[in-house]
Amino acid sequence: xxxxxxxxxxxxVYAAKxxxxxxxxxxxxxxxxxxxxxxxxxxxYAHLETTKYLKSTNLAWTVLRTETYNHLWPNFAGSFTLDGxxxxxxxxxxxxxxxxxxxREDQGAAAAIILVNxxxxx
Numbered sequence: 559x560x561x562x563x564x565x566x567x568x569x570x571v572y573a574a575k576x577x578x579x580x581x582x583x584x585x586x587x588x589x590x591x592x593x594x595x596x597x598x599x600x601x602x603y604a605h606l607e608t609t610k611y612l613k614s615t616n617l618a619w620t621v622l623r624t625e626t627y628n629h630l631w632p633n634f635a636g637s638f639t640l641d642g643x644x645x646x647x648x649x650x651x652x653x654x655x656x657x658x659x660x661x662r663e664d665q666g667a668a669a670a671i672i673l674v675n676x677x678x679x680x
Contacts, residue, residue, distance in 0.1 A: 563604035568611050581618040583673060584608060588623040588658055620676060624665055625658035 571582060586605040589597045595606065612619040660668075 560600065560603045564607040564611075567604060567608040571608070571611060571615065571617075575615060575617055579617070581620070581676070582612060582615075583620045583622065583676070584612060585622045585624055585669065588625050590623065620672070622669055622672060625660040627665070628659050628661050631659070 567584075574582060586609065587599075587602060589599045589602055590606060590609075597606065609621055612621070
């Protein structure tokens with residue numbers, strides 16, 4: 559969730575820039591505080607660092623702040639493990655505000671509308 563994910567994101571942005579991509583649309587998460595710059599949720603580290611990296615490039619970029627996927631509710635109910643074991647694992651809810659839930663289908667539809675409006679002339 560941390561440095562490795564950020565490195566993968568950074569490599570993808572670098573590769574996109576190298577082949578001539580002019581606009582990056584990056585799918586992040588909604589737990590980044592009111593200013594979109596901080597969170598106590600560990601999963602946000604890579605997303606916040608990736609956003610900082612995007613800002614340092616000369617590419618156009620759009621960050622989509624995805625809500626929590628509905629199918630992840632067991633994570634917040636205490637059934638989440640990284641290794642499939644029955645060991646307990648604390649999941650820290652970000653406390654950045656209310657948690658929002660969405661299905662993958664609805665998130666995909668919302669992202670598609672945003673993409674169409676970014677790409678097609680108005």
